[in-house]
Every structure is written in C-alpha cells, then in structure tokens.
Amino acid sequence: MQKQLHPNISVDCVIFGFDFEKLNVLLVERTYLHPETKEVIFSDYTLAGNHVYVDENLVDAAKRVLNNLTGLDNIYLEQFYAPEDPGRLLKKNDQLWLKKEGKNPEERVVSVCYFSLLNCKEVSIQKKDRNVDWHPISEIRNLGFDHDIILAQALKSLQVKLQNEPIGYEMLPLKFTLSQLQKLYEVVFDMEFDKRNFRKKVSKMKYLIQLDEKQKGVSHKPARYYIFSRDVYEKTKSDILNFSV
Amino acid sequence: MQKQLHPNISVDCVIFGFDFEKLNVLLVERTYLHPETKEVIFSDYTLAGNHVYVDENLVDAAKRVLNNLTGLDNIYLEQFYAPEDPGRLLKKNDQLWLKKEGKNPEERVVSVCYFSLLNCKEVSIQKKDRNVDWHPISEIRNLGFDHDIILAQALKSLQVKLQNEPIGYEMLPLKFTLSQLQKLYEVVFDMEFDKRNFRKKVSKMKYLIQLDEKQKGVSHKPARYYIFSRDVYEKTKSDILNFSV
DNA sequence: AAAAAAAAGTGTACATGGTACACTTTTTTT
DNA sequence: AAAAAAAGTGTACCATGTACACTTTTTTTT
Known part of the structure; x- marks a missing residue:
C-alpha cells in the first residue's frame, strides 16, 4: 500500500x-x-x-x-x-x-x-x-x-x-437476552413488537442458542442468556424467496 | 457539464x-x-x-x-x-x-x-x-x-x-400477460413457479390491472392483457416488515 | 419477614399466506 | 373435425403472523 x-x-x-x-x-x-x-x-x-x-x-x-x-x-x-x-x-x-x-x-x-x-x-x-x-x-x-x-x-x-440476515448479533455482546435482541429490532425498525410473538419467531432460528447461564446484578428476575452460532446459521440458511410487494 | x-x-x-x-x-x-x-x-x-x-x-x-x-x-x-x-x-x-x-x-x-x-x-x-x-x-x-x-x-x-418492489414491469411491455410476468420472475430467480399459486399471489397486487383486451396472433387460446399502475402501487404500498432469516 | 417493584417467561385462538396438485376452456392449425 | 397449445381455474392442508394477559422469579423497600 x-x-x-x-x-x-x-x-x-x-x-x-x-x-x-x-x-x-x-x-x-x-x-x-x-x-x-x-x-x-x-x-x-x-x-x-x-x-x-x-x-x-x-x-x-x-x-x-x-x-x-x-x-x-x-x-x-x-x-x-x-x-x-x-x-x-x-x-x-x-x-x-x-x-x-x-x-x-x-x-x-x-x-x-x-x-x-x-x-x-x-x-x-x-x-x-x-x-x-x-x-x-x-x-x-x-x-x-x-x-x-x-x-x-x-x-x-x-x-x-x-x-x-441475522446481523443484529454484530451489535450485541456475545451473550445477550431475548429482550435485548427484541429491543435491537425495535430501535432499528422504529417499531414495537409483541414479546410473545417475537419469541415465537426467534425460537425458530436454530442458530440462536440458549445458555444455562443467567443475568446477574439486575434488580428483577434475571433473563437467560443466548448466543448466536454462526456455524449453525451458515449450515441452515436456505434461500427462501418471497417477492412480497 | x-x-x-x-x-x-x-x-x-x-x-x-x-x-x-x-x-x-x-x-x-x-x-x-x-x-x-x-x-x-x-x-x-x-x-x-x-x-x-x-x-x-x-x-x-x-x-x-x-x-x-x-x-x-x-x-x-x-x-x-x-x-x-x-x-x-x-x-x-x-x-x-x-x-x-x-x-x-x-x-x-x-x-x-x-x-x-x-x-x-x-x-x-x-x-x-x-x-x-x-x-x-x-x-x-x-x-x-x-x-x-x-x-x-x-x-x-x-x-x-x-x-x-414490483420492478418487473420495467422489463415488460405496457401490456403483458400473466404468463409473461411469471416467466420473468422465473428467469430472474432461476426457479419455476406453480401457475395457480403464482396467479393467486399476483391477484393480491392491486396495482396489477386486468384489461378487456386479449392477445392476438397467437396460435392458442389468447391471454388477457394486464397493465401495471404506478399510481395504485404508490398509494397502496405499505412498509411491511418480516425479518425472516 | 413481608410487600412492592420490575422484568422474565409463557399459550391459545384466529386469520392470513404458502404449497401441492389436475382438469377444462379457448383458440389456431392441420 | 381433430389435434395442438397455452390459458385459466379451486380446494385442502400446513405454516406463519397476530392479538392478547397472567404467573414467575428476583431484588428492593419497608
């Protein structure tokens, strides 16, 4: 260079x-x-x-x-x-x-x-x-x-x-909670999502892996941590088409 | 310039x-x-x-x-x-x-x-x-x-x-048939689609307007012509989200 | 120790959309 | 009149999206 x-x-x-x-x-x-x-x-x-x-x-x-x-x-x-x-x-x-x-x-x-x-x-x-x-x-x-x-x-x-594509993980720490993931989608799209429906949706993403570990130091019920598995994502992504407009 | x-x-x-x-x-x-x-x-x-x-x-x-x-x-x-x-x-x-x-x-x-x-x-x-x-x-x-x-x-x-977005119309003449529209999607995505399902899908697109006019000079049952209405499209497009991956 | 606060976590009923699938109709050509 | 070619059409099933409210777990406060 x-x-x-x-x-x-x-x-x-x-x-x-x-x-x-x-x-x-x-x-x-x-x-x-x-x-x-x-x-x-x-x-x-x-x-x-x-x-x-x-x-x-x-x-x-x-x-x-x-x-x-x-x-x-x-x-x-x-x-x-x-x-x-x-x-x-x-x-x-x-x-x-x-x-x-x-x-x-x-x-x-x-x-x-x-x-x-x-x-x-x-x-x-x-x-x-x-x-x-x-x-x-x-x-x-x-x-x-x-x-x-x-x-x-x-x-x-x-x-x-x-x-x-699940690029949201680039903006989260290695371990994150589902509420954090939901908030991320909400701020990017400037919309609010229903918690149960959001969780139903992401539960189908196999590359989202639940850990046994929980949040610590929060003043409420601690949430489970999740990680994103790039390996699983690369293996399971299928090119689905929906020309929706 | x-x-x-x-x-x-x-x-x-x-x-x-x-x-x-x-x-x-x-x-x-x-x-x-x-x-x-x-x-x-x-x-x-x-x-x-x-x-x-x-x-x-x-x-x-x-x-x-x-x-x-x-x-x-x-x-x-x-x-x-x-x-x-x-x-x-x-x-x-x-x-x-x-x-x-x-x-x-x-x-x-x-x-x-x-x-x-x-x-x-x-x-x-x-x-x-x-x-x-x-x-x-x-x-x-x-x-x-x-x-x-x-x-x-x-x-x-x-x-x-x-x-x-319905930009396929840019590659078609003003009046086109549904088979032509389907073929266009097929060649762009290099996939084949089912005729009935394709028609069911596009029938929901209100900016696709059926004309009374039919094909002429074809050696089979002539197809109905359709036109794309940019006006209707601009008025009806809604920003639907589906973060699907 | 009990109560309050805060967010996590969970299920069902309904509507919509996607998918698989085969025959009839209309027109031209032979 | 028959054959050829593509147009046009409907139903049953499955998957996905959506609307909606209460219980659980933990910390904080009193």
Missing part, C-alpha cells in the same frame, strides 16, 4: 452502535474557528471518513477509518452507497473546512460508503485530538457535507439487511 | 433485458488486434461503461451510457455496487486494451455500478462502430476487467429488489 491519499476517492463510514436502549451513530465534531479571531464560525458533526490511499482497497480504507476511531479490527462492514452529486462538497461551510484541512475544495471526490455495526458498550472511542461520540439516530440532523443523505441511505440499507 | 472525462471515476451499467424467454445482458464486444499484423490477440465482452465527465452526476453518466447504446431515456436505473479492489484493471488484456483506448493503464479508476431494466423487444441497439448485443445471462463468463464480479453482484441486487 502506497502512502499517498488519492485526492478523488474517499470512504465514509456510518458506524451504528446499540447501547441496549437506542440506535446510535458515531459522529465526529467539526468546529471551524476564524483563522485570526479564533471565534467559532460554525460547529457541526460529520460521519467518519477519509480519502483512500492510492493503492488501497476500498474496504480496507473503511476498516482503517473504523480502526482509527475504535481500535477494533474484524468489525462488520457493508458497502451500501456512493453519493452521485458532483456538487456534494460545495456548501459554504464544507468549502471552508476543506481548505482548512489542506484539501483542494474544488476537487471532485467520489465517496464509497460503508455501514458498520458495533455494541456501544464494548467500544472505547479513540478520541485523539477530535471530539468523537455516539449520537442517538433520532436526534441527528444537519450533518456536514452530504452526510444526512448518506445516513438516511445507511438506515434503509441496514433495515433491508436485517430483514434478510 | 464540463466536457472532460474524469480519469479516476467511471460508471458501469449492467443492462438487463427480458425477451419473454430468458434474462439477457447487453454486452460490448472487445477485440484487440495486434497493432501491426492486425491478428486478433484477444476478443471478449465487457459491460457498458464510461468515465464520467468531471462535473457530471454519476447517475447522469449512467443514463448517458444507456442512451448511447439504446437511444432511450427514462430507463429504470439502480445503483448497486462499487468494486473495491485497486487492481481491478490490471490484468494483461485489460492493460493492453486501456492503452489502445488512449487511457493511462496505471490510473486507478473507481467505478460506480448501476443496473437497468429493459424489454429487449422494445429496444433497437445502437451499434455504431461497436458490436453490441444481448447475451443470455446463463451463458456469460470471462468478461473483461472485473465485470464478472460486477455482474454477479448485479444479479443478486436485482433479485433482492424484485422481491421487495
């Missing part, structure tokens, strides 16, 4: 995190100070992203961005979109920011976007010099660049994917 | 066409002759694609490529993938070809890929100087560049999309 960033190619990462209560997205604060007076000209948030090295695989670049913020490797990543508009970086604030960052603000940048899935509780965010933190998805608006559009696409793609 | 192609950004189009019998893809023949002896060094096929103009929207570039080959506007287009490998154009034949085309073969090119849907019978292919034609998807292999990978992704994306 050659150590030079390509001026026209970037990746952006929509990093979803579940904290057992809400669906969150990892955002980077962007505060632009007046070059002389140092007063705040604007301050907002963006997704995590970076240009790719000239000889770097796109998904490797996304992994690098993710590793930079979380210190983690082997995180679930899914390519979902590339913004189409050549004017995607031309808003006034974005231009100021790009200049400050030493970029040529006129340069067209095609960004290939990935979403990744994490359990908030198991990540320690590597802040370094930047202010990086989880934000509940319901409260996110007015992101920098075209990142509102990218985030909206990411959520749709996550929903489609979660309808078709 | 500035009339200069960006050296690092391209679009590729997987143009699917249905001919009432098979699923086809529009391919461009690529024959490389020895610069002096004019003997054929290699000859194969590629998807349709082109670099984008420096100030051109990606989807507009895909529309342009499509219009170039078919003369058509307002064709269904869906972005589905961007190849990730920086070495995607480095195979020997591809390098020869790029040089011949006046491109810098060392230059990294990120391609954003679209699939589009057509009815073969309603398209007259604009061959110009190139040999462009429909190829049954089952017979396609060893495409140039990384186009085998792109095509495989396109087919998966088409299947997912067709399971969730």
Whole structure:
C-alpha cells in the first residue's frame, strides 16, 4: 500500500452502535474557528471518513477509518452507497473546512460508503485530538457535507439487511437476552413488537442458542442468556424467496 | 457539464433485458488486434461503461451510457455496487486494451455500478462502430476487467429488489400477460413457479390491472392483457416488515 | 419477614399466506 | 373435425403472523 491519499476517492463510514436502549451513530465534531479571531464560525458533526490511499482497497480504507476511531479490527462492514452529486462538497461551510484541512475544495471526490455495526458498550472511542461520540439516530440532523443523505441511505440499507440476515448479533455482546435482541429490532425498525410473538419467531432460528447461564446484578428476575452460532446459521440458511410487494 | 472525462471515476451499467424467454445482458464486444499484423490477440465482452465527465452526476453518466447504446431515456436505473479492489484493471488484456483506448493503464479508476431494466423487444441497439448485443445471462463468463464480479453482484441486487418492489414491469411491455410476468420472475430467480399459486399471489397486487383486451396472433387460446399502475402501487404500498432469516 | 417493584417467561385462538396438485376452456392449425 | 397449445381455474392442508394477559422469579423497600 502506497502512502499517498488519492485526492478523488474517499470512504465514509456510518458506524451504528446499540447501547441496549437506542440506535446510535458515531459522529465526529467539526468546529471551524476564524483563522485570526479564533471565534467559532460554525460547529457541526460529520460521519467518519477519509480519502483512500492510492493503492488501497476500498474496504480496507473503511476498516482503517473504523480502526482509527475504535481500535477494533474484524468489525462488520457493508458497502451500501456512493453519493452521485458532483456538487456534494460545495456548501459554504464544507468549502471552508476543506481548505482548512489542506484539501483542494474544488476537487471532485467520489465517496464509497460503508455501514458498520458495533455494541456501544464494548467500544472505547479513540478520541485523539477530535471530539468523537455516539449520537442517538433520532436526534441527528444537519450533518456536514452530504452526510444526512448518506445516513438516511445507511438506515434503509441496514433495515433491508436485517430483514434478510441475522446481523443484529454484530451489535450485541456475545451473550445477550431475548429482550435485548427484541429491543435491537425495535430501535432499528422504529417499531414495537409483541414479546410473545417475537419469541415465537426467534425460537425458530436454530442458530440462536440458549445458555444455562443467567443475568446477574439486575434488580428483577434475571433473563437467560443466548448466543448466536454462526456455524449453525451458515449450515441452515436456505434461500427462501418471497417477492412480497 | 464540463466536457472532460474524469480519469479516476467511471460508471458501469449492467443492462438487463427480458425477451419473454430468458434474462439477457447487453454486452460490448472487445477485440484487440495486434497493432501491426492486425491478428486478433484477444476478443471478449465487457459491460457498458464510461468515465464520467468531471462535473457530471454519476447517475447522469449512467443514463448517458444507456442512451448511447439504446437511444432511450427514462430507463429504470439502480445503483448497486462499487468494486473495491485497486487492481481491478490490471490484468494483461485489460492493460493492453486501456492503452489502445488512449487511457493511462496505471490510473486507478473507481467505478460506480448501476443496473437497468429493459424489454429487449422494445429496444433497437445502437451499434455504431461497436458490436453490441444481448447475451443470455446463463451463458456469460470471462468478461473483461472485473465485470464478472460486477455482474454477479448485479444479479443478486436485482433479485433482492424484485422481491421487495414490483420492478418487473420495467422489463415488460405496457401490456403483458400473466404468463409473461411469471416467466420473468422465473428467469430472474432461476426457479419455476406453480401457475395457480403464482396467479393467486399476483391477484393480491392491486396495482396489477386486468384489461378487456386479449392477445392476438397467437396460435392458442389468447391471454388477457394486464397493465401495471404506478399510481395504485404508490398509494397502496405499505412498509411491511418480516425479518425472516 | 413481608410487600412492592420490575422484568422474565409463557399459550391459545384466529386469520392470513404458502404449497401441492389436475382438469377444462379457448383458440389456431392441420 | 381433430389435434395442438397455452390459458385459466379451486380446494385442502400446513405454516406463519397476530392479538392478547397472567404467573414467575428476583431484588428492593419497608
């Protein structure tokens, strides 16, 4: 891998995190100070992203961005979109920011976007010099660049994917309870589900394996733990069709 | 739109066409002759694609490529993938070809890929100087560049999309029969369906509207024609969830 | 020690949707 | 008039989705 960033190619990462209560997205604060007076000209948030090295695989670049913020490797990543508009970086604030960052603000940048899935509780965010933190998805608006559009696409793609594959486990700890799993589906789809029906449904998933172990330290009846078996999943998944619309 | 192609950004189009019998893809023949002896060094096929103009929207570039080959506007287009490998154009034949085309073969090119849907019978292919034609998807292999990978992704994306939205109509004439619609689903999913069950299923789709008109000039009982009503579809589509895996 | 609080865990009846399956009808061709 | 070709049609069974409320287990509080 050659150590030079390509001026026209970037990746952006929509990093979803579940904290057992809400669906969150990892955002980077962007505060632009007046070059002389140092007063705040604007301050907002963006997704995590970076240009790719000239000889770097796109998904490797996304992994690098993710590793930079979380210190983690082997995180679930899914390519979902590339913004189409050549004017995607031309808003006034974005231009100021790009200049400050030493970029040529006129340069067209095609960004290939990935979403990744994490359990908030198991990540320690590597802040370094930047202010990086989880934000509940319901409260996110007015992101920098075209990142509102990218985030909206990411959520749709996550929903489609979660309808078709059991990727929710990527956002849960190794051992989790059925209530936690249900809450995860509820926050991703922004819907509530009936507890008995949800359990009936997941009880058919053979790759969901009940442990003898129970929760500890909770001030109510402790729940049974479950684990996800990738092995069982890979062996039992069958390509069922239902062109439902 | 500035009339200069960006050296690092391209679009590729997987143009699917249905001919009432098979699923086809529009391919461009690529024959490389020895610069002096004019003997054929290699000859194969590629998807349709082109670099984008420096100030051109990606989807507009895909529309342009499509219009170039078919003369058509307002064709269904869906972005589905961007190849990730920086070495995607480095195979020997591809390098020869790029040089011949006046491109810098060392230059990294990120391609954003679209699939589009057509009815073969309603398209007259604009061959110009190139040999462009429909190829049954089952017979396609060893495409140039990384186009085998792109095509495989396109087919998966088409299947997912067709399971969730009634985009099959994009590959049929305005008026079509239920047998034609069934055949379309069969070739896309490479499965056979039961006629009665298929009809029971589509009879629930209110945007499928039966006409009084019947087929003419067929040597058997003529079938009723149906049309797709986008209006009815848009009004009745409800976001039903089934996280089925 | 008893009561309250909190969430876990459980079953049934009904409606809807999927699946397996074969013959009659209508039209053209011979 | 008969044959060929594809259109068109219904039922029984099984699986899945949905609506719905109480008991159990544990901790916390009094």
